[in-house]
Amino acid sequence: MNLTQRYRYLYKPLLFAAGVAPLAWMICGALQLFGASLGADPVKKLEHECGKTALNFLLLTLSVTPVRELTGLPQLLRLRRMLGLFAFFYAVVHFSAYLVLDLELNFRLLGADIVKRPYITIGFSALLLLLPLALTSTNGMMRRLGRRWQSLHRLIYPIAALAVWHFYWQVKRDVREPLLYVGILALLLAYRLLRWRARGAPRAAPATAPAAQLTSRSGSATAPERT
Amino acid sequence: MLTRVPRIAPSEITPPEVYFNRRTLLAGALAVVASASLPAGESAPPAESSLVYRRNPQYSVSEPPNKLEEIAGYNNFYEFGTDKESPSEVAHMLKTRPWSVAVQGEAEVTGNFDLQDLLKGQALEERVYRFRCVEAWSLVVPWVGFPLSGLLARFKPTSKAKYVKFTTLYDPRQMPGQRSSVLNWPYVEGLRIDEAMHPLTLMVVGLYGRVLPNQDGAPLRLIVPWKYGFKSIKSIVRIDFSEHQPNTAWNVAAPQEYGFYANVNPQVDHPRWSQASERRIGAPFLAARQPTLPFNGYAAQVASLYQGMDLRRYF
Numbered sequence: 001m002n003l004t005q006r007y008r009y010l011y012k013p014l015l016f017a018a019g020v021a022p023l024a025w026m027i028c029g030a031l032q033l034f035g036a037s038l039g040a041d042p043v044k045k046l047e048h049e050c051g052k053t054a055l056n057f058l059l060l061t062l063s064v065t066p067v068r069e070l071t072g073l074p075q076l077l078r079l080r081r082m083l084g085l086f087a088f089f090y091a092v093v094h095f096s097a098y099l100v101l102d103l104e105l106n107f108r109l110l111g112a113d114i115v116k117r118p119y120i121t122i123g124f125s126a127l128l129l130l131l132p133l134a135l136t137s138t139n140g141m142m143r144r145l146g147r148r149w150q151s152l153h154r155l156i157y158p159i160a161a162l163a164v165w166h167f168y169w170q171v172k173r174d175v176r177e178p179l180l181y182v183g184i185l186a187l188l189l190a191y192r193l194l195r196w197r198a199r200g201a202p203r204a205a206p207a208t209a210p211a212a213q214l215t216s217r218s219g220s221a222t223a224p225e226r227t
Numbered sequence: 228m229l230t231r232v233p234r235i236a237p238s239e240i241t242p243p244e245v246y247f248n249r250r251t252l253l254a255g256a257l258a259v260v261a262s263a264s265l266p267a268g269e270s271a272p273p274a275e276s277s278l279v280y281r282r283n284p285q286y287s288v289s290e291p292p293n294k295l296e297e298i299a300g301y302n303n304f305y306e307f308g309t310d311k312e313s314p315s316e317v318a319h320m321l322k323t324r325p326w327s328v329a330v331q332g333e334a335e336v337t338g339n340f341d342l343q344d345l346l347k348g349q350a351l352e353e354r355v356y357r358f359r360c361v362e363a364w365s366l367v368v369p370w371v372g373f374p375l376s377g378l379l380a381r382f383k384p385t386s387k388a389k390y391v392k393f394t395t396l397y398d399p400r401q402m403p404g405q406r407s408s409v410l411n412w413p414y415v416e417g418l419r420i421d422e423a424m425h426p427l428t429l430m431v432v433g434l435y436g437r438v439l440p441n442q443d444g445a446p447l448r449l450i451v452p453w454k455y456g457f458k459s460i461k462s463i464v465r466i467d468f469s470e471h472q473p474n475t476a477w478n479v480a481a482p483q484e485y486g487f488y489a490n491v492n493p494q495v496d497h498p499r500w501s502q503a504s505e506r507r508i509g510a511p512f513l514a515a516r517q518p519t520l521p522f523n524g525y526a527a528q529v530a531s532l533y534q535g536m537d538l539r540r541y542f
Contacts, residue, residue, distance in 0.1 A: 039312060040301035041364060041508050043515070102506065104516045109504065117499055169499065172362065173480060174309035174409045 007078050015079055019086040022053045023093070043101045050097055051123075054090035055167060055181060057083055058160050062188045069195075081137055084156070088134040091127050091163075119169035126162035129155050160185055276437040280351035280371045286427065287355035288524070292435075293366045297509045299440040303360065304461060305409055306395065306402035307442065313404070318441035321401045321462065326446050332392075332468035335383035342446055346432065349373035353436065354429060359491045359523045361455035361477075365505045370450055371433030376424040379466075384420065388468035391423040392416070393449060393460045410476050416460035417473035417487070418451065419532075427452055427528055453525040455489045486542040490533070491523035495542045 001009065026046055028036035038045040061083040068076040103109045113120045133153055135141070142149050164185050168178035292298075304314040307321075326342040351371050358366040379391065397413035399405040405412045422428060429450040432439055439445040444461025451458050457477050467473070477485035484498055493503045506515045522529050533541075 040297040041311070041506075043506065044364070101513070102516075104513050106516065109501070112501065116496070116501070119499060173305075174407075176407075 003075060007075065011079065012082060015082055019057070019082065019089075022049065022090070026050070043097065046097045047094060047102060050090050050094035051167065054087050054094055055163055057087035057090060058156075058163055059181070059184055059188065061087055062156065062160055062185070066188065066191045085134060085137060088130045091130055095124075095127055119166050122162050122169065123166035126159050126166060129159045129162070133159075157189065160188075278351055278371050278433045278436055278438065280353050280433070280436065283352040283354050287353075287369075288357055288367060290355075290357070290367045292355055292369045293509050295435050298366060298368055298434060299443055301366075301508060302442045303362075303456065304404075304442055304444070306404045306412075306414065306462070308404045309409055314442035315440075317403060318445075320403065321396075321441045321445070323441065323446040323462075326464075328447065328463060329465045330382050330467075331465070333385045333388040333470060334468045335385065336381065345378065345447075346373075349377055349430075351433065353433075356429075356450060356452040357523050357525075358450075358452065358456055358459075359505060359519065361457055361485065361489070361497065361502075363497075363500060363502060363505045363519075365507050365519075366509075367507075369435055370429060370431045371436060372429040372431035372450065374426055375428045375430045375449065376426065378430055379423060382466075382468070384468045387470045389420055390469050390472055391418050391420060392465075392467040392469055392473035393418075393463050394465035394467075395460055396462050396464045410480055414460060414476045415473060416449065416458055416475050418458075419472075420468075421532055422451065422529075425529060425532065427525060453491060453522040453529045455485075455491060457485065458489050488533075488538075488541050490529075490538065490542075491519060492521060492538055492542065493519040494521070495539055 025036060026038065026049055028034050029038040030042060030046070061080055064076055064080040064083065068074050099105065099110060103113075114124050115121070133155060136145060136149060136152060145152065164178070164181045167181060168175060171178055300315050301311045302314040303311065304318065307314040307317040324342075327339050328342065328345055329339050330337050351373055353369055353371050355367060355369045358368050384391075393416050395414040396402065397405060399412075418428070429452075431444070431448045431450045432446060434440065434443055439448065441462075444459075447463045448461040449459050449463065458475075472487060475487055477489075478487050491502075496502050502519055504516050505519045507517060508515075510517075520526070
């Protein structure tokens with residue numbers, strides 16, 4: 001198998017299986033299968049687990065660039081779209097669990113929460129901002145948007161900050177776990193800042209960049225990815 | 228990650244050796260049922276930890292109580308960890324015997340009292356109370372205990388005793404959660420003396436007819452059903468009568484979020500979430516959310532305690 005085939009038939013299916021595993025485990029928990037359980041408050045458990053899984057995928061998405069640069073494995077970029085889409089998927093399940101299972105479709109409560117509770121305002125904004133990124137994740141949209149695609153997808157930075165903030169703010173007292181996420185996000189952002197400064201002033205992207213990136217995503221060449 | 232909810236066999240809730248200790252510990256007020264005559268060393272049937280009590284329908288709600296697994300498997304007890312499952316996994320480290328309570332302050336009778344001594348002459352009753360956590364979830368719990376007023380009267384509080392302060396055990400070896408400084412240990416709570424003397428205010432030693440599981444605050448805890456759960460302090464080792472309002476654990480930790488009074492009030496939101504409604508643990512799918520009632524449904528009995536007070540200010 002060449003590299004492209006390995007990604008298509010091995011690594012991506014494996015990553016997909018790993019991505020659906022948390023959901024499968026939660027479904028087993030909800031149905032009390034295989035000894036899994038969501039505990040005495042399954043609704044809260046489901047909300048929190050989906051939220052944390054979304055956050056994990058968001059940070060994994062952001063770690064693709066540093067990892068591929070530090071390991072010299074530029075082909076890892078091919079996994080990034082799936083990681084990002086899993087982040088979006090779990091964010092949607094997280095929000096749906098909150099709206100359907102927790103608020104029981106009480107839209108008045110939802111409106112009040114979004115307006116009055118800053119941590120929900122923040123989380124909801126992060127979800128809304130993720131939506132255009134998910135919708136423009138296809139090859140076709142990348143081609144159509146050209147250079148603007150990358151600018152649009154830089155939204156991932158404020159989204160990640162909002163999502164981690166959302167986690168931090170909803171914790172009652174013990175902020176050790178959210179602080180861990182703050183720390184990891186800070187490292188990932190610091191990496192970009194340092195690299196950007198090391199390279200001096202941001203250069204204008206070469207005219208060929210979007211095209212080169214596109215080919216990398218469709219899986220034939222490595223890309224000058226510099227997000 | 229997801230954790231299994233420990234399947235709680237009744238015999239696991241309190242370790243057998245504690246059951247046996249209870250027998251001597253609680254002899255007196257807590258007479259033990261016939262099975263207590265089993266020879267020591269024989270494996271303890273659940274009845275070992277049974278309490279003798281009478282039901283008190285006058286002070287009980289008619290809603291169906293939560294399952295024991297819910298009440299003993301979903302706990303906020305930061306002394307044993309900050310998630311809901313840790314207390315049920317870790318609380319076996321707490322030794323509830325011997326147990327004594329120090330009584331100090333503005334009272335005629337003070338000193339150290341063995342728990343057994345404190346329970347003497349207190350008739351146990353079962354009361355099914357609503358329990359509303361400040362985190363907007365709720366339970367219905369069949370507690371076994373006795374009115375706090377009867378206990379406090381024994382110490383003959385003086386006219387200077389305007390408040391009662393309660394303190395939880397501090398011992399990081401038995402309460403590993405105290406090794407991290409999420410709260411200022413030991414946990415402290417307090418009531419105004421009229422709140423403490425109110426007939427609804429309960430000293431609890433049992434749950435579902437048996438001695439209290441450690442994770443629910445054994446061997447002695449407070450239950451104030453019209454206040455958010457954090458007021459109902461667990462594993463009490465000290466009672467102080469004081470002239471001044473005590474500094475209480477959550478109020479010190481986050482004064483804008485947790486007031487001294489902490490009366491359940493759907494009109495006064497927590498700064499970060501609404502208190503207008505709550506989710507009943509264990510309720511059927513999509514039928515768990517229900518409106519929160521003023522004073523958790525006990526307004527008829529307790530609202531008069533707060534006549535003329537601005538409950539937004541004194542939240």
